[in-house]
Amino acid sequence: MEFIEEIASLRDQISFDGTIDIPEDFDNVVIAGMGGSGIAGRIFQEWFTKKPVVLVNSYDIPEFVSKRTLFIAISYSGNTEETIHATLEAAKKGAKIRGISSGGKLAEIIDNTLIIPRSFQPRSAVGFLTVPLLRSFGLVNEEEIAVTKNLLGEEDQHTQEYQQIANDIFSQNKIPVIFGIPGLSSVAYRWKTQFNENAKVLAYSSSFPELNHNDTMALENTYRKGEFYFMVLRTKAVRKEISARIGITSKLCKIDMKGIEGEGNSLFSNIFTLIHKGDYISYFLAKMRGVDPKDVTIIESLKKEIGETK
Amino acid sequence: MEFIEEIASLRDQISFDGTIDIPEDFDNVVIAGMGGSGIAGRIFQEWFTKKPVVLVNSYDIPEFVSKRTLFIAISYSGNTEETIHATLEAAKKGAKIRGISSGGKLAEIIDNTLIIPRSFQPRSAVGFLTVPLLRSFGLVNEEEIAVTKNLLGEEDQHTQEYQQIANDIFSQNKIPVIFGIPGLSSVAYRWKTQFNENAKVLAYSSSFPELNHNDTMALENTYRKGEFYFMVLRTKAVRKEISARIGITSKLCKIDMKGIEGEGNSLFSNIFTLIHKGDYISYFLAKMRGVDPKDVTIIESLKKEIGETK
Numbered sequence: 001m002e003f004i005e006e007i008a009s010l011r012d013q014i015s016f017d018g019t020i021d022i023p024e025d026f027d028n029v030v031i032a033g034m035g036g037s038g039i040a041g042r043i044f045q046e047w048f049t050k051k052p053v054v055l056v057n058s059y060d061i062p063e064f065v066s067k068r069t070l071f072i073a074i075s076y077s078g079n080t081e082e083t084i085h086a087t088l089e090a091a092k093k094g095a096k097i098r099g100i101s102s103g104g105k106l107a108e109i110i111d112n113t114l115i116i117p118r119s120f121q122p123r124s125a126v127g128f129l130t131v132p133l134l135r136s137f138g139l140v141n142e143e144e145i146a147v148t149k150n151l152l153g154e155e156d157q158h159t160q161e162y163q164q165i166a167n168d169i170f171s172q173n174k175i176p177v178i179f180g181i182p183g184l185s186s187v188a189y190r191w192k193t194q195f196n197e198n199a200k201v202l203a204y205s206s207s208f209p210e211l212n213h214n215d216t217m218a219l220e221n222t223y224r225k226g227e228f229y230f231m232v233l234r235t236k237a238v239r240k241e242i243s244a245r246i247g248i249t250s251k252l253c254k255i256d257m258k259g260i261e262g263e264g265n266s267l268f269s270n271i272f273t274l275i276h277k278g279d280y281i282s283y284f285l286a287k288m289r290g291v292d293p294k295d296v297t298i299i300e301s302l303k304k305e306i307g308e309t310k
Numbered sequence: 311m312e313f314i315e316e317i318a319s320l321r322d323q324i325s326f327d328g329t330i331d332i333p334e335d336f337d338n339v340v341i342a343g344m345g346g347s348g349i350a351g352r353i354f355q356e357w358f359t360k361k362p363v364v365l366v367n368s369y370d371i372p373e374f375v376s377k378r379t380l381f382i383a384i385s386y387s388g389n390t391e392e393t394i395h396a397t398l399e400a401a402k403k404g405a406k407i408r409g410i411s412s413g414g415k416l417a418e419i420i421d422n423t424l425i426i427p428r429s430f431q432p433r434s435a436v437g438f439l440t441v442p443l444l445r446s447f448g449l450v451n452e453e454e455i456a457v458t459k460n461l462l463g464e465e466d467q468h469t470q471e472y473q474q475i476a477n478d479i480f481s482q483n484k485i486p487v488i489f490g491i492p493g494l495s496s497v498a499y500r501w502k503t504q505f506n507e508n509a510k511v512l513a514y515s516s517s518f519p520e521l522n523h524n525d526t527m528a529l530e531n532t533y534r535k536g537e538f539y540f541m542v543l544r545t546k547a548v549r550k551e552i553s554a555r556i557g558i559t560s561k562l563c564k565i566d567m568k569g570i571e572g573e574g575n576s577l578f579s580n581i582f583t584l585i586h587k588g589d590y591i592s593y594f595l596a597k598m599r600g601v602d603p604k605d606v607t608i609i610e611s612l613k614k615e616i617g618e619t620k
Contacts, residue, residue: 027337028362035523049372052338052362057520058492059551062359081551082519173533175485177512182368193524200531202487202538204514209392210367213345214503216609221510221601223483227534228512241369241391244619245612252608252615291531298562299526302555305562309554 003198003294006124007279011152013127014272015145018114019136020098026070030095032056032086033074035193035299036123040074040100040130042186043271048137059085061093071095074129076122078104078113081306100132121294123197126190126275140268148269155263155276159284162277165231165258166284174229176203178278179211179257181242184233187271191233191278198293199285208232208245219253230257235270313508313604316434317589321462323437324582325455328424329446330408336380340405342366342396343384345503345609346433350384350410350440352496353581358447369395371403381405384439386432388414388423391616410442431604433507436500436585450578458579465573465586469594472587475541475568476594484539486513488588489521489567491552494543497581501543501588508603509595518542518555529563540567545580 001009028051031041038057045053054062059082065071071090075083078101087109090097099106099113102125107113116128134140169176176195180188188205195203206215219225232246250257260277262270286293311319338361341351348367355363364372369392375381381400385393388411397419400407409416409423412435417423426438444450479486486505490498498515505513516525529535542556560567570587572580596603 034520038520038523049374051374052364052372054362054364057517059519059549060492062362064359064361175534182370196524196526196528200528202525202528202532202534207367209369210344210348212612213348213609214506215512216506216612217606218506218510218512220608222512223599224485224512224537227537239369240619241616244616248612248615248619252611289533296527298530299523301562302522302526302558305558306551306554309550309558 027068078106162280180207194282198282337378388416472590490517504592508592
């Protein structure tokens with residue numbers, strides 16, 4: 001599959017109807033996942049706040065994990081070293097374990113693994129990886145999914161805007177910096193990782209209002225100021241304090257921030273249309289740079305070498 | 311007080327013996343804090359894993375907050391808008407509320423506020439803000455504190471190395487990128503914020519092993535590659551998988567990463583000596599740039615303007 005087809009498949013991915021079985025009674029949720037698979041947990045953590053949600057982005061699990069913990073392991077390949085290790089630790093502690101994976105070891109060691117379709121790059125499977133979590137916890141309904149499918153289809157037809165942004169970044173080799181707002185910090189991080197993996201450029205994300213307590217002091221006066229490309233990911237409706245912060249930051253720090261709005265009225269549609277825009281921009285930037293957006297040879301080599309050191 | 315004296319005061323700050331009263335029974339911990347005050351919560355969250363710890367870096371609190379939640383509000387000034395708002399929300403839900411502050415509104419609205427010394431920049435009070443948390447939860451003992459005091463004193467006497475690193479960054483206007491390892495991600499973030507606020511330069515942090523799933527693809531081939539200054543914060547002893555990742559990343563991505571080790575054998579001494587090194591480096595970078603490390607006029611103007619929009 002061409003990489004741009006993987007991107008366009010998001011439209012179909014979000015109506016994938018797989019779910020994981022949520023137990024009736026648990027005290028907290030721990031989600032283990034790295035990189036492209038970890039994004040699902042980040043989106044979920046920002047959205048679902050009825051119970052404490054703690055993310056594991058490494059080998060070890062928190063001490064509190066117990067029989068009262070719902071532990072969800074997410075690994076597209078099913079073979080991510082850190083996630084496997086964390087899952088085995090959680091099993092020792094008697095946690096209620098669920099998995100989301102296209103197969104691999106994870107599907108072997110967890111009885112309750114939701115199997116999602118294979119043959120994508122993990123980062124391109126963001127719909128398959130994330131929607132089952134949102135669906136299982138009742139965070140999204142069929143109408144929102146249907147509306148979002150249409151919105152994603154429209155984005156697929158009108159990619160000129162994304163090419164233009166990619167070109168603005170490319171023509172001056174700017175460093176992408178993506179600012180999120182509460183509810184979209186995980187999406188800003190997703191954009192950063194897509195710039196990294198697709199376009200092979202360093203990129204960074206941070207979020208309002210936290211960035212007003214540190215980045216702000218650098219934004220006005222940093223050296224290389226003209227070499228960064230600042231973007232703000234937002235919904236149309238934004239809490240007034242955050243909206244004021246965006247405007248005042250731009251004014252006081254004398255920086256342009258490219259505002260990029262999600263589509264539709266639901267949090268679901270905003271998250272997925274913004275993910276889609278970032279996917280396209282990083283894809284077009286890759287093409288302009290003459291690099292293969294699909295290639296992740298270095299990550300694969302690194303995994304191999306780490307395996308060999310054992 | 312000169313800003314460098316504020317930095318050097320860390321040695322004395324860490325033996326501050328104030329504590330907050332930890333209730334016998336609670337299900338989870340929520341810590342609200344922004345910027346320089348938020349660092350305390352980040353360090354604590356990475357260290358204390360006996361209960362789920364969730365950070366609030368904005369206005370709103372998670373839905374799960376209840377009478378069974380220990381809610382800790384940290385604001386050096388006591389007047390941070392986001393933290394005050396979150397604290398009032400937590401009070402409505404009946405959470406067990408504690409505060410750490412030098413005064414301000416927070417001390418008025420929370421009965422159980424630990425009052426810490428005034429007249430520092432919030433980011434320079436990192437010892438006063440963090441040690442009470444660690445002490446109250448029994449994470450550090452007097453011997454570790456005494457050893458760390460000595461180590462910090464030695465660092466104060468030998469700052470040439472930090473001047474050299476600042477000079478390496480300054481002489482080519484490099485963008486500082488700080489990589490952490492598990493247990494030190496919060497310290498890597500602290501360095502980023504100190505580069506922002508003290509030296510007024512944009513800087514970014516990420517952590518092993520997560521960065522091996524995204525940044526890695528950019529590190530080899532990104533444009534502007536020579537314009538970044540990569541650092542790895544680490545302890546002497548590092549889990550073998552992480553140690554392998556550091557070496558292999560450097561080799562495969564063909565980048566130099568300046569390794570910076572914490573001092574002593576405890577996690578406490580490693581965290582605080584690394585914080586101290588970063589404080590000095592960002593201070594010297596400010597001096598080389600001819601900017602005032604203490605100045606945070608823009609953050610103050612922003613807070614004022616936001617207040618006025620209401």
